[in-house]
Amino acid sequence: MHDHHEFATRVIHAGWTPDQETGSIMPPVYLTSTYVQDAPAQTRNGYEYSRTQNPTRFALQDALAELEGGVAGFTFSSGMAAIQTLLLSLKSGDRVVAGNDLYGGTFRLFTKVAARFGLRFDFVDTSKAENLDAIPEDTRLLYLETPTNPLLRITDLERAVAAARRVGAEVAVDNTFATPALQRPLALGADYVLHSTTKYIGGHSDVVGGALVVKDPQKGEEAWFLQNSAGTANSPFDAFLTLRGLRTLDVRMERHCRSAMVLAHFLEDHSQVEKVHYPGLQSHPGHEVACRQMSGFGGMVGFELPGGEPQAREFVKHLKIFQLAESLGGVESLVELPAPMTHASIPAEERRKAGLADGLVRLSVGIEAVEDLRDALQTALKACA
Numbered sequence: 001m002h003d004h005h006e007f008a009t010r011v012i013h014a015g016w017t018p019d020q021e022t023g024s025i026m027p028p029v030y031l032t033s034t035y036v037q038d039a040p041a042q043t044r045n046g047y048e049y050s051r052t053q054n055p056t057r058f059a060l061q062d063a064l065a066e067l068e069g070g071v072a073g074f075t076f077s078s079g080m081a082a083i084q085t086l087l088l089s090l091k092s093g094d095r096v097v098a099g100n101d102l103y104g105g106t107f108r109l110f111t112k113v114a115a116r117f118g119l120r121f122d123f124v125d126t127s128k129a130e131n132l133d134a135i136p137e138d139t140r141l142l143y144l145e146t147p148t149n150p151l152l153r154i155t156d157l158e159r160a161v162a163a164a165r166r167v168g169a170e171v172a173v174d175n176t177f178a179t180p181a182l183q184r185p186l187a188l189g190a191d192y193v194l195h196s197t198t199k200y201i202g203g204h205s206d207v208v209g210g211a212l213v214v215k216d217p218q219k220g221e222e223a224w225f226l227q228n229s230a231g232t233a234n235s236p237f238d239a240f241l242t243l244r245g246l247r248t249l250d251v252r253m254e255r256h257c258r259s260a261m262v263l264a265h266f267l268e269d270h271s272q273v274e275k276v277h278y279p280g281l282q283s284h285p286g287h288e289v290a291c292r293q294m295s296g297f298g299g300m301v302g303f304e305l306p307g308g309e310p311q312a313r314e315f316v317k318h319l320k321i322f323q324l325a326e327s328l329g330g331v332e333s334l335v336e337l338p339a340p341m342t343h344a345s346i347p348a349e350e351r352r353k354a355g356l357a358d359g360l361v362r363l364s365v366g367i368e369a370v371e372d373l374r375d376a377l378q379t380a381l382k383a384c385a
Contacts, residue, residue, distance in 0.1 A: 004295060007067070007181060008250040015063025015243065027059040029240045052228045056236040060243045061211075064201070067180040067246075068193050070213035072220030074227045075239060079176065079196025080105055081232040082210030086172060086192060088226045089219075092118030094140040097169070099126045099155065100354050101148040103196075104343040106174070125354075127153040127286055132163040139169040147177045147290070150302050150338040150362045151355055152277045154286025157293055161189035176200070176329075181253040182296040186215045199329030200299075202245040203252055209234045209242050252331065252367060256299030259370040263363070266374050267303045272381050274359070277302035299366075300328060302338075305359040311384050312337050312359045318383035321368060321376045328364035333373055336362050 016027050035047040047053045057075055065073030076082040083106060090096070098110065100123040110121045124131040126144055132155075135142060142164040146155040157173065164171045172192035173185035179200045185193050195201055197209040214220045227233055234242075257280075264278035276283070279290035280297030290297060305311045316324050322335040326342050336342060339358045343351060352358075365373065 004250075011067060011181070011250045012247055014066040015061070016059040027056050027240065027243070030054055030056045030236050050236070051231055051233055054233075054236050054239070056243075057233060057239040060239040060246070063243060063246060064180075064195070064197075064211050065213050068175070068213040069180075069184050069186045070193065070215050070220075071217050072223065073211060073213045074223050075197065075234050075242070076210035076212070076227070076232045077234045077238070078208050079194070079198060079210035080109060081234075082194050082196075082212045083109060083174075085223070085226050085230055085232045086194065086212055087114050087119065088230055089222055090119055090140060093120070095120045095122065095136060095138050096141045096143055097122045097124060097126075097135045097139050098143040099145055099148055099153075100124055101127075101151045101153050101356070102145055103149045103174070103176075104345040106145075108345045125153070126155040126160060129156060129159055132156075132160050135163055135167060135169065137167050139164070139167050142169050142171045143174075144171065145174040145177070146183075147279055147286075147298060147300065149177065150277075150300075150343065150360060152177075152279055152284070152286075152298075152300060152302055154279055154284075154290045154293075156289045157185055157188040157190065165189075177298050177300055178294055179249060179253060181250050182257070182298060183294045186213065188293060191215055191219065197242050198327060200253065200256075201249065201329075202242045203249065203329060203331060204241075204245050205327065205330035205332065207238050207241040207245070209238055253296060253299070255367040256365055257296040259367070259373065260299045260301050260363075260365040261297065262370050263365055263373060263377065264301050266377065267301070270381060272305070272385055274304040274306045275357075276304075299364060301363045301365060303361055303363075304357045305361065305384070307384075308357070308359040309337065309339060312339075312361050314384040315361060315380050319376060319380040321372060322363065328362075330364070331367045333366035333368060334364040336364075338362050 033050050061073040144155050170191040173190045174194045176196045193213040195211040197211050261280045267273045268276045278301045322333045325334050
């Protein structure tokens with residue numbers, strides 16, 4: 001989908017060239033709240049106030065814009081702050097069509113907060129082409145996750161963009177699970193890419209953050225205005241840590257993908273596992289589309305145990321190495337149960353209707369030795385049989 005050799009090089013250098021004065025290879029952390037002006041309203045290189053301009057944040061923003069193939073990038077205090085800032089570009093009465101298998105926090109923001117301000121939300125299974133083709137004429141924004149969280153459903157991005165263009169809507173893609181190492185929505189026609197940089201971009205479970213990358217300069221101006229006006233930007237130190245993590249994104253994703261594929265095959269062949277959700281498996285309904293628009297299938301694997309939540313709880317109790325925690329994308333392997341944990345904010349009936357089983361287990365496959373991870377799964381499956 002894009003030239004991988006070139007990406008692996010750019011991910012190391014994007015956003016910062018060694019500083020003129022000292023040759024500092026990483027950007028200094030500019031822990032300043034304000035900047036001295038040479039005369040009233042005469043700033044030095046445009047630096048006025050740290051919420052508005054900060055060189056450390058700019059380095060991260062520029063790096064993400066370059067890697068996603070956008071004209072401008074913006075980073076935020078969390079993934080949710082990034083989504084909220086995007087919503088601020090809409091006005092009361094606007095219709096948003098969103099996937100029905102979304103991160104629970106996104107669903108909560110849309111339905112419990114944004115809906116109070118007159119935004120209208122329709123939730124549809126965007127992995128089905130006929131649903132994309134049927135989006136209402138008055139849709140302003142098509143909001144997608146692909147792969148989705150936690151069912152790893154795949155939406156055909158080129159088809160989604162074509163459907164949105166027909167009704168004059170913009171397209172936003174949450175690219176958190178795939179990252180620009182594996183998928184580039186802007187190259188496929190999307191207008192916005194969002195990230196929880198807490199996950200694979202940061203990659204080390206030590207900093208919370210979000211990002212928004214835009215394809216069009218005018219949207220860049222607007223995003224900059226909204227980030228500044230709403231005060232949603234991340235701190236310089238958070239930006240520094242996130243950039244530090246970003247540098248190894250390509251090599252980490254390589255290992256995440258390779259190990260996840262091994263474990264997905266192991267689980268699919270296991271007699272006690274009812275169903276495995278992983279786009280890299282031929283049994284996955286979105287496999288062909290994933291092969292077309294992704295250069296790898298990611299480190300997230302979902303699988304269902306026949307005994308529902310009680311068996312899933314028993315399984316995680318016996319599981320070694322994988323830590324029981326929400327979040328994902330760090331170097332260490334994590335396990336969680338979407339129904340009682342990350343997706344508990346979605347009513348049970350709606351969860352089941354969307355295909356989210358009570359016995360669903362979600363793995364974030366880390367970069368440990370894959371043999372150890374497989375043995376740990378084997379032992380826990382035996383213990384909960």
